[in-house]
Amino acid sequence: MSTSPLMILGHYQPGTSVVHRAPLLAKYLLVLVVSTSILIWRTPFVGVGALLLSLALFAIAGPRVLRAWAAPLRHLWWIFAILGIYQGIINSPAFAIALVCGMFGAIQCGRLILLTSTQAALLEGLEKAATPVRLLGGKPETIALAVALMLRSIPAIATSVQSLSDAAQARGVARNPLVLAAPVVINTVAYAQRTADALAARGIMERDS
Amino acid sequence: MIHFDNAGFSVQADEPQAPAHVVLAPTSLELSESRIAVIGANGSGKSTLLRMINGLVAPSNGSVRVRGDDTKTKIKAVRQNVGFLFTDPLSQLVMPIVVEDVELSLKASIKDRTQRRLAALSALAKLNLEHLAMRSIYDLSGGERQLVALCSVLAAGQNILVADEPTTLLDLANNQLLQHTIAALPQQVIYATHDLEFAAQAERGLLVANGQVIFDGPAALAVNEYRAQVRSGAIRA
Numbered sequence: 001m002s003t004s005p006l007m008i009l010g011h012y013q014p015g016t017s018v019v020h021r022a023p024l025l026a027k028y029l030l031v032l033v034v035s036t037s038i039l040i041w042r043t044p045f046v047g048v049g050a051l052l053l054s055l056a057l058f059a060i061a062g063p064r065v066l067r068a069w070a071a072p073l074r075h076l077w078w079i080f081a082i083l084g085i086y087q088g089i090i091n092s093p094a095f096a097i098a099l100v101c102g103m104f105g106a107i108q109c110g111r112l113i114l115l116t117s118t119q120a121a122l123l124e125g126l127e128k129a130a131t132p133v134r135l136l137g138g139k140p141e142t143i144a145l146a147v148a149l150m151l152r153s154i155p156a157i158a159t160s161v162q163s164l165s166d167a168a169q170a171r172g173v174a175r176n177p178l179v180l181a182a183p184v185v186i187n188t189v190a191y192a193q194r195t196a197d198a199l200a201a202r203g204i205m206e207r208d209s
Numbered sequence: 210m211i212h213f214d215n216a217g218f219s220v221q222a223d224e225p226q227a228p229a230h231v232v233l234a235p236t237s238l239e240l241s242e243s244r245i246a247v248i249g250a251n252g253s254g255k256s257t258l259l260r261m262i263n264g265l266v267a268p269s270n271g272s273v274r275v276r277g278d279d280t281k282t283k284i285k286a287v288r289q290n291v292g293f294l295f296t297d298p299l300s301q302l303v304m305p306i307v308v309e310d311v312e313l314s315l316k317a318s319i320k321d322r323t324q325r326r327l328a329a330l331s332a333l334a335k336l337n338l339e340h341l342a343m344r345s346i347y348d349l350s351g352g353e354r355q356l357v358a359l360c361s362v363l364a365a366g367q368n369i370l371v372a373d374e375p376t377t378l379l380d381l382a383n384n385q386l387l388q389h390t391i392a393a394l395p396q397q398v399i400y401a402t403h404d405l406e407f408a409a410q411a412e413r414g415l416l417v418a419n420g421q422v423i424f425d426g427p428a429a430l431a432v433n434e435y436r437a438q439v440r441s442g443a444i445r446a
Contacts, residue, residue: 011305014343120309124322141316152303155347191300198301201263201293202314202362203285 010068010115019061020116024125027113030057034109038102047098050105057112065115072107080104123148145204149195153188160187211240211262211369211399215271218257233257234421235271240399244392246408246428247401248435249417250444255401258417259371262399263293275369292362292396294372298354299346307349307357308333308342314364332364333357336390352383356390363396372400376407405432418444 019027034050058069073080080100088096113122123144130140164183173179217235222228233254240262247255260266261273264280264287272279278286295301304310311329319325333339338360341353349357355375363370372391376384388407391398402408414431416424416438424434438444 011345118309119305120312148303152305156299194295194297194300195303197265198295199303201265201288201295202301203288203317203365204303204313 010071010111012118013062013064013068013115015062015064015116017061017065017116019057019065019112022116024113024117024121027117028125031106031109031113035106038098038106042095042098042102044094044097044101047100047102047105051101051108052105054105054108054112058108058115061112061116065112068111068115069108072104072111119148119151153191153195156191157184157188160184160191210276211238212274213238213240213261213271214274216261216268216273217270218261218266219269231420233261233417236422237271238415238422238425240413241397242412243397244411244428245397245399245413245415246411246431247399247415247417248403248405248408248431249401253417253444254420255417256373257420258415258422259373259399259401260293262369262371263288263291265293289365290367291369291371292365292367294355294359294362294370294375296374296377298351298358301358302346302354302361305345305347307338307344307346310346310357311361311364314361318365329364332360336360350383351379352386355379355383355387359387359390363394368396370394370396370398370400372398374401374403376402376404405435408432 034053037046038050055069058066080103083103084096084100086096087099117125126147127140127144130138130143133140133143161180161184164180164187168176168179213236215235215237216233217231218233219229219231222230236258247258249255257266261268261280262275264273264284267281272281274280275287275290278290280287302310304313308326308329311332312325315325315328315332319328330339330342333342336356336359338353338356341349341357346354346357355378359370359375370391375391376387379387384404384407388410391400392410400407400411408414409429409432411428414424414426414428415422416431416435418438423438424431435444
């Protein structure tokens with residue numbers, strides 16, 4: 001099975017650690033501070049520090065979260081390797097260490113939000129952040145629901161692609177993205193229609209008649 | 210009480226001269242029994258009939274009223290009374306964690322987050338599902354998913370449950386579990402099913418064929434009639 005974005009990014013791992021209980025804003029501030037630091041101070045000390053900080057926070061969040069720490073490395077190690085080797089040659093080994101470690105540390109701090117915050121908490125945060133759209137006549141809750149549906153559709157569409165790919169292979173058709181494109185689009189539209197029906201049936205976002 | 214007053218649904222053909230395709234012929238019904246089963250072949254019009262009750266399909270002629278509210282003009286009031294359970298629970302579960310999905314149904318009625326969580330847990334407890342509250346919907350069995358979907362549908366306090374082939378994707382054990390759960394519900398339940406034993410348990414049975422309700426009576430007799438129609442070749446695959 002191909003790697004879905006959600007497998008790399010990770011999804012909520014239940015827990016009661018201090019990281020789980022930390023306010024969403026604090027987690028976002030952590031990402032901001034780490035990202036800004038590695039951009040401003042491009043030294044191995046800061047890069048490795050960001051990486052070790054992320055590892056420490058994953059460990060504090062508990063064994064389930066810690067087990068997910070290496071997931072991006074398993075799938076994307078070659079990107080970091082190419083980047084490190086390239087920067088090591090073009091700039092210096094110290095700069096390569098600072099960049100690769102810093103980038104990975106910042107990514108891990110971002111993943112920590114997804115791994116330790118429920119989707120409801122994430123959406124509530126998004127809803128609060130989108131409050132200014134009310135001034136333009138928009139509804140923050142609609143934006144939050146749209147994001148929830150988008151996140152939910154990623155595994156559904158990935159499963160659809162995999163099923164169609166398996167079906168094509170079972171019939172002796174080689175893996176060809178062009179062959180799969182039309183049925184994937186049709187399946188996705190049908191999935192969207194079912195989702196819309198389900199939301200309507202539950203009266204979610206129902207307008208007053 | 211649900212009233213179908215000459216309610217039908219047809220789809221206009223692509224060519225203007227061609228006759229419209231009748232999905233459900235004009236139908237008049239009064240549905241008041243506690244358990245009503247709708248049976249018939251695939252494509253017979255069962256789902257259209259059920260969807261009209263929740264307003265998912267608006268009748269192209271006639272009207273459908275639920276407790277006096279027209280499904281075309283009072284859609285919000287109708288959906289506050291009528292919950293709809295689909296065949297595939299994954300199609301209707303929106304949030305990844307069980308309790309969060311139940312909370313989503315309560316969001317419009319309970320603004321306080323803590324109160325909403327308590328109400329969602331209480332709704333889960335009513336169906337003995339509290340142990341699943343923090344589980345991912347992707348880690349549940351088919352039966353558990355369908356029960357969670359049922360809980361989410363009914364969390365907002367609907368009085369009527371419409372279920373479109375709710376047991377079709379379930380294995381025998383989960384099928385039995387869902388049937389027992391539905392049987393114990395205080396709500397009026399109208400369900401389409403291909404499981405004729407499940408259908409026979411209802412008080413009333415509607416047999417739908419070729420877009421028409423061709424039998425309306427005790428469920429056991431509706432099942433017998435369906436079997437006879439299939440045997441005689443009047444209803445074909």
